[in-house]
């Protein structure tokens with residue numbers, strides 16, 4: 001019996017390790033958020049599914065503090081608008097430099113600006129964005145707005161709905177969550193993201209129940225106890241089409 005020289009075994013295992021590392025580096029999707037309030041993301045990025053997706057090296061979630069790119073000793077990031085008007089605008093220079101910094105970390109990343117003027121975020125977009133092979137940079141606006149020239153660097157303006165929030169942080173969290181959970185390997189039951197609400201853009205998730213059978217005179221629909229799979233399936237389909 002011929003024995004493999006020991007160094008070959010080592011070579012193979014280190015090749016395997018390098019390939020694995022390469023694979024990990026290749027598939028890790030980066031989400032970078034430019035914000036004046038990075039602490040808002042701590043709980044969200046470090047809990048539940050987002051924490052697990054990072055632990056499993058599927059995604060990398062990080063924040064960039066816009067204040068670090070502020071001007072002068074006071075790290076100024078906002079100023080009054082030309083032409084007059086109330087409130088302050090995020091200045092172009094800190095924003096621009098923060099975006100360039102994020103681009104250096106991830107040159108192929110697409111840049112999304114959170115704004116109520118943007119295209120409405122939808123499940124179909126979350127699905128599409130979860131399937132791309134590049135990362136995303138989120139710009140969170142604050143105060144009364146931002147210097148419009150930042151649009152030169154932006155790939156897509158995104159809104160989470162027809163209402164105005166104090167900043168882009170909550171929209172960015174919403175969008176990151178909706179994308180990350182759809183990346184293969186993130187959710188435990190792979191099919192759960194597929195069968196749930198809005199996956200086909202038209203139907204809603206059907207109502208579900210767990211124990212106890214009766215609570216405060218509220219009972220579980222009988223069809224679910226019947227064990228009749230076809231009836232259960234058609235009941236669920238019918239419930240999913242409710243408007």
Ligand code: ADE
Nearest residue numbers: 114115116159160165171
């Ligand atoms: N910033 C403030 N309101 C917003 C909204 N509705 N969507 C995205 N970004 C916002």
